[in-house]
Each structure stands twice: as C-alpha cells, then as structure tokens.
C-alpha cells in the first residue's frame with residue numbers, strides 16, 4: 001500500500017470536522033479531535049502544492065427533522081451559525097477553502113456531502129478527479145460521502161488516520177472502511193501524507 005502524494009487533479013475533502021462532533025459537542029464522535037492534527041498536515045501539503053481543499057459541514061436549521069424535538073432521533077447539533085456548527089479554531093483550513101453546507105433544509109437530512117449540494121459540480125469545475133478524504137464520522141458522513149464520490153466517478157483515497165467513527169456498535173468504523181474499499185476506495189493506513197515532510201526524492205521531468 002502506497003502513500004499517495006497529492007498531484008494535480010487531487011482535492012482534499014474534510015468531512016464535518018465541527019465542534020458539535022468533537023468531544024464536548026452535542027453529538028460527539030469518540031476521539032474525534034484526533035483527526036485535526038493529521039488533517040492539518042494534509043491541508044498544509046495541499047496548500048503548498050496549490051491544490052484545492054473542500055470542507056463539508058452539517059448546517060441545520062433549528063427545526064431540523066433529525067432533532068428529537070422535531071420527531072427525529074438525534075440531539076440538536078450543528079445548528080447553522082452556532083458555535084457547535086463552527087469548525088474548531090485548531091483546524092487550519094486555508095483562506096480559500098471551499099465550504100459545502102448540507103442538511104440546510106428543515107425536511108431533508110444529508111449524510112453525504114453530495115446530497116442536495118453543488119459539491120460534485122464544483123469538483124468537476126475545478127477539474128478534480130481524485131479526493132483524499134478524512135473527517136467525521138467514518139461510519140456516517142464519511143461513509144456516505146465516499147460512496148457517493150465513487151458513484152460520481154471520483155477516485156477516493158481514505159486517510160484512515162484522519163477519520164474517527166461514532167461506533168454506536170463496536171467496529172462500525174472498520175466495517176465502514178471495508179465497505180468504502182469494496183466500493184473502490186483505496187486506504188492509506190500509514191500516517192497520512194508523511195512524505196510531506198520529506199524533500200522530493202527525484203526531479204520530475206515532463
């Protein structure tokens with residue numbers, strides 16, 4: 001298994017790294033904060049190479065259908081404009097990050113960043129062919145976003161060190177990773193983008 005060096009046509013996709021999904025948040029993913037360090041390494045490398053960074057976020061109205069008070073199953077979370085919906089200050093998103101909000105309508109939930117958004121079109125407009133993906137939660141929004149990305153014809157590399165699962169049942173995160181691989185995603189199990197710190201091994205000719 002190879003560590004993919006980002007190349008032209010790649011984009012980094014950061015999935016739902018928001019305060020409410022971090023420890024202490026309304027819908028916390030266990031150890032969710034551990035994705036921030038490796039994602040910051042990846043962001044720095046994409047920035048250095050002039051490659052685009054996209055970030056999805058759950059962005060619900062207060063009357064969202066997934067909330068218990070509105071007949072859903074979940075505590076209120078990621079209400080648009082609140083601190084819980086914000087990206088953590090420690091996540092070093094670049095100034096030109098493309099933010100994709102999902103689940104913005106009261107009656108629609110979206111576990112995939114492609115659902116009800118322009119993400120697919122924006123990626124195609126940016127000539128992106130492959131996504132390197134990390135974030136939260138492996139077994140919900142990462143899973144659904146990745147299977148949609150593959151369905152839309154994008155290549156996907158899973159930054160498995162930069163994602164964490166909700167694990168409502170033990171092992172849900174590993175099962176989700178297996179499912180994404182079965183659908184065609186490639187895992188990168190080594191510390192993501194460790195090569196970022198190494199000089200380029202060889203000059204490149206074209």
Ligand code: VGL
Pocket residue numbers: 016021027058074111136137140141142
């Ligand atoms: C998510 C539950 C509800 C997620 C979003 O980002 O995985 N999970 N909304």
Ligand code: ZN
Pocket residue numbers: 058060066077078103
């Ligand atoms: Zn949600």
